[in-house]
Amino acid sequence: MEVVKTVPFNEYFDLKKEVDYLRSLVAELSDKLNTIDRQNNKEFKVKSIFIKTNGLGRYINIKDIIMIKADINYSHLYLLNGESFLTSKTLKYWQEKCADPFLQRIHKSYLINTAFIVSVEQKTGKVNMVNGHLACSSRSSRLK
Secondary structure (H helix, E strand, C coil): CCCCCCCCHHHHHHHHHHHHHHHHHHHHHHHHHHHHHHHHHHHHCCCEEEEEECCEEEEEEHHHEEEEEEECCEEEEEECCCCEEEECCCHHHHHHHHCCCCEEEEECCEEEEHHHEEEEECCCCEEEEHHHCEEECCHHHCCC
16 A cells, blocks of 8 residues: 655645646747647648639649749740649739749739749840749840
8 A cells, every 4th residue: 555645735825826827838839839830830821722714624733833924914824734824913922922932023014933043144134934924024124
């Protein structure tokens, strides 16, 4: 048979207060971590956009866009799988709609995905992209 050691009553209350305080700290930190986790899930959630072209609509993953080229009030979207679409939206619209850190506006006519840059010619400002696409950067926004 084991002997149970008794704790004086006043020490019990001190320990209980300490345990309650630690529990409240754990609950508070857990809430903060959950909030941060929810924010991170929103930020890193894969975004997609809805494209309407030729009377058909489809969703396109933003990470699959190589570049978007402006053509007056229209835009050409070039995708990684080789497809391209002509849409009746401006480049400004797509820049605001996509709002992805990888998509950079390098010229008034080009919005490119920096993950798909093959090479950059510093003197001329030409940006070679995957699948043979070529974009030009303005002097004020030359890629480094």
